[in-house]
Amino acid sequence: METKMTTIRFPEDLYQRLKQVAAKKHLSINQMVVESVQQAVDETAVSNSTMESRLILNEVVPPAKIFADSGLVLVNGIYYRYLTSDNQPIQPEIPYLVVEAVGNILTIKPIQK
Template sequence: MAGKQNEKRFLLRLDQALYDRLAEEADRANQSVNMYMVSLLSANHGTKSFENRQIIGKTVLGKDIHADNGLVLVAGIYYRYLINDNSDVDQTARYAVIEANGNILTLQKI
């Protein structure tokens, strides 16, 4: 119970469509919506790199992911990439950039 004393509660208003998207992503991550949002905030708090400021959350078209050379084009820059579930690239799908580690981006199909 001591950990609960260090937690801060606050009201956050989201439109239904955003909440539904977060709920789906939380379900895929096997987390509650609250824990998923805390993990997103924790992962992105205080990050100072260009990628974390400008690239995280960007949407990438499958046609911009080049499986043959392992590169993805995001905001005019080529990066190496990983797909979060190790699936093959679906050229017709859209992907979200969910993590940046140096010049390697982690993508999640949306």
């Protein structure tokens, strides 16, 4: 995929909040901005999204809340089935990020530090 570089100016307080949220989610500021813009311009995301998926997308799931034996993950107090984005087994020592929600199945991807 080809990418383009651009400059975006943020008010200082917004930039600091963005920086904090990105750090909390183990993402770069660039990843946060790209994902947010992609969601904003993707018409199908708006028409097909549910309140539940909006509440759990981009949630960080700690290793203790991923139950590989049963194929379940606990997010915001609710158990979901999961798939990994790379179709690899769960790495028990690292957190995962919820990248997609379809019905009661979440797609999670490992967060690389």
